[in-house]
Amino acid sequence: MNTIYMDHHATTPVDPVVLETMLPFFNQHFGNPSSTTHEYGHTANRAVHHARQQIAKLVGAEQSDEILFTSGATESNNLALKGVIKKSKPGSRLITIATEHKAILDTCKALEKEGYGVDYCKIDSSGKTDLVDLEQKITPQTVLISIQIANSEIGTIQPVADIARIAKKHDLLFHTDAAQACGKLDLNVSRDNIDLLSLSAHKMYGPKGVGALYVKQGIRLYPLIHGGGHERGMRSGTLNVPGVVGFGAAAEIARQDLLTEVPRLTALREKLIAGIQNRLDFVQLNGHPTDRLANNVNFSFAFVEGESLILACKPFALSSGSACTSASLQSSYVLKEIGVPDSLAHCSIRFGLGKSNTEEHIDLLIQTLEKQVTRLREMSPLYDMAKEGIDIDSFQWSDHHH
Numbered sequence: 001m002n003t004i005y006m007d008h009h010a011t012t013p014v015d016p017v018v019l020e021t022m023l024p025f026f027n028q029h030f031g032n033p034s035s036t037t038h039e040y041g042h043t044a045n046r047a048v049h050h051a052r053q054q055i056a057k058l059v060g061a062e063q064s065d066e067i068l069f070t071s072g073a074t075e076s077n078n079l080a081l082k083g084v085i086k087k088s089k090p091g092s093r094l095i096t097i098a099t100e101h102k103a104i105l106d107t108c109k110a111l112e113k114e115g116y117g118v119d120y121c122k123i124d125s126s127g128k129t130d131l132v133d134l135e136q137k138i139t140p141q142t143v144l145i146s147i148q149i150a151n152s153e154i155g156t157i158q159p160v161a162d163i164a165r166i167a168k169k170h171d172l173l174f175h176t177d178a179a180q181a182c183g184k185l186d187l188n189v190s191r192d193n194i195d196l197l198s199l200s201a202h203k204m205y206g207p208k209g210v211g212a213l214y215v216k217q218g219i220r221l222y223p224l225i226h227g228g229g230h231e232r233g234m235r236s237g238t239l240n241v242p243g244v245v246g247f248g249a250a251a252e253i254a255r256q257d258l259l260t261e262v263p264r265l266t267a268l269r270e271k272l273i274a275g276i277q278n279r280l281d282f283v284q285l286n287g288h289p290t291d292r293l294a295n296n297v298n299f300s301f302a303f304v305e306g307e308s309l310i311l312a313c314k315p316f317a318l319s320s321g322s323a324c325t326s327a328s329l330q331s332s333y334v335l336k337e338i339g340v341p342d343s344l345a346h347c348s349i350r351f352g353l354g355k356s357n358t359e360e361h362i363d364l365l366i367q368t369l370e371k372q373v374t375r376l377r378e379m380s381p382l383y384d385m386a387k388e389g390i391d392i393d394s395f396q397w398s399d400h401h402h
């Protein structure tokens with residue numbers, strides 16, 4: 001049987017229309033968009049400008065030149081954080097949360113080594129930011145708040161407009177990583193008072209290696225890359241024109257899909273959650289029950305090792321956590337940060353739904369999970385004890401119920 005891809009948080013396939021749009025820009029319209037002396041350059045330049053407009057429209061930016069192209073959300077996050085902090089006084093601080101993508105967390109660590117400060121705001125057991133704590137964490141040295149819109153492992157959606165309001169009130173800049181949210185939620189930087197926003201094309205059916213940072217007009221960032229002064233001096237280097245054109249096309253499609261694809265995915269998500277909860281005992285949904293990405297389901301199946309279950313669910317391509325941490329046998333830091341005990345975190349699977357997934361896939365997945373979880377639990381003495389109501393303290397099962 002063909003593999004059924006259900007790991008759309010890790011990456012998505014390039015939409016056929018996007019690919020079509022990109023192809024002529026490899027060897028037909030191959031000009032350098034900075035070459036203004038001939039038609040090759042003008043054609044490339046027009047295409048880049050169009051893509052900028054498509055992306056600006058998707059995020060509600062007022063001007064297309066507020067969109068800077070990068071190599072992806074990792075670079076955008078680096079540029080946002082380092083770019084703001086390095087323009088600020090020595091000892092400046094930023095506030096974030098511990099469940100951010102590594103592209104934020106590792107950037108924070110690097111900045112701390114350089115003498116800047118990072119404060120981690122409290123989150124609740126669903127992964128949501130504690131707004132009271134956020135305001136208390138603000139110091140006179142704080143210059144930036146960076147909190148993602150939605151989490152790539154547990155799908156939890158943050159109260160971004162409220163966070164932005166707090167940032168405004170204290171005259172701080174607000175950056176948000178929208179790599180997972182883009183195409184799933186109605187983004188609007190103007191409405192929500194967002195100063196900086198990171199995007200990645202390959203999370204929304206565009207090509208890999210291209211992303212963007214929305215930079216509100218008037219904000220100047222210290223550049224990570226010096227060169228010919230491209231992208232308003234904040235990101236030099238000749239643009240990846242086919243990638244940029246593909247990203248623009250993907251943004252256009254994503255905007256149209258908000259009305260049709262997102263409700264469809266939400267229905268599939270709810271069917272999968274209900275199916276698992278109705279057919280299996282000792283399961284726990286991780287993340288927020290309702291404020292979550294339309295395509296995200298994350299469950300702990302107690303007494304079953306996540307990796308074994310993934311292997312047993314053969315036709316499905318699934319992930320046991322974030323793709324980067326699943327290489328090591330450490331359990332997910334995101335689950336740890338929301339208080340899921342290690343014993344349960346090791347039993348967790350992330351289901352990332354996408355355009356190719358159908359209701360039949362969900363039916364088959366529920367059947368497969370029921371069968372395989374039951375089979376794997378037959379080998380678990382702990383499961384027998386739990387079923388008989390014996391208190392299995394060591395498992396800490398009672399630790400974390402929503």
Ligand SMILES: *Cc1c(COP(=O)(O)O)cnc(C)c1O
Pocket residue numbers: 009010071072073074075101103148150151152177178179180199200201202203209210211
């Ligand atoms: C995938 C992802 C990134 C990294 O994006 P790349 O374009 O792969 O560098 C950053 N943040 C989040 C939330 C992501 O899901």
